[in-house]
Amino acid sequence: MRVPKKGKSKEGKEMHYSVGALIERNGKYLLIDRNVAPFGFAGIAGHVDEGESPEEALIREVKEETGLNVENYELIFEEELDWNWCSRGIDVHYWYFYRCEVSGKIKREAKEAKSIDWYPKKEIKKLSLGKKLEAVWEYWFKKLKII
Ligand SMILES: [Zn+2]
Helix, strand or coil, rough: CCCEEEEEECCCCEEEEEEEEEEEECCCEEEEEEECCEEECCCCCEECCCCCCHHHHHHHHHHHHHEEEEEEEEEEEEECCCCCCCCCCCCEEEEEEEEEEEECCEEEEECCEEEEEEEEHHHHHHHHCCEEEEEHHHHHHHCCCCC
């Protein structure tokens, strides 16, 4: 299934389609410290490009931002968020959110991330209390009862 580059939200606003990747290994979650707005610690995420399917975007974004290969994925939910903005000036995003298994070696993408590392729940909670988690990831970690 392909999605258009821009769609219309339930309320008729311009909307982007995006993918999020929850990557967990041995009880730790892979987070980057974002180098582009919105800032904060976040999982791997990005826009679905023109002509792409969400699954293709997922595999591409994970590779670009982490150097890792997606071996397995599962769509755990999809939802429209009308408070979630991006640096391209759009205020609504429709998210496809996946849980992924990955292989390979981490390679930081300097343009996207100040750092990339694995964080246990306890550390993610601390990031949340310190207001250092990016808003949409804070929302998802809570939604998934990880924090
Ligand atoms: Zn966007």
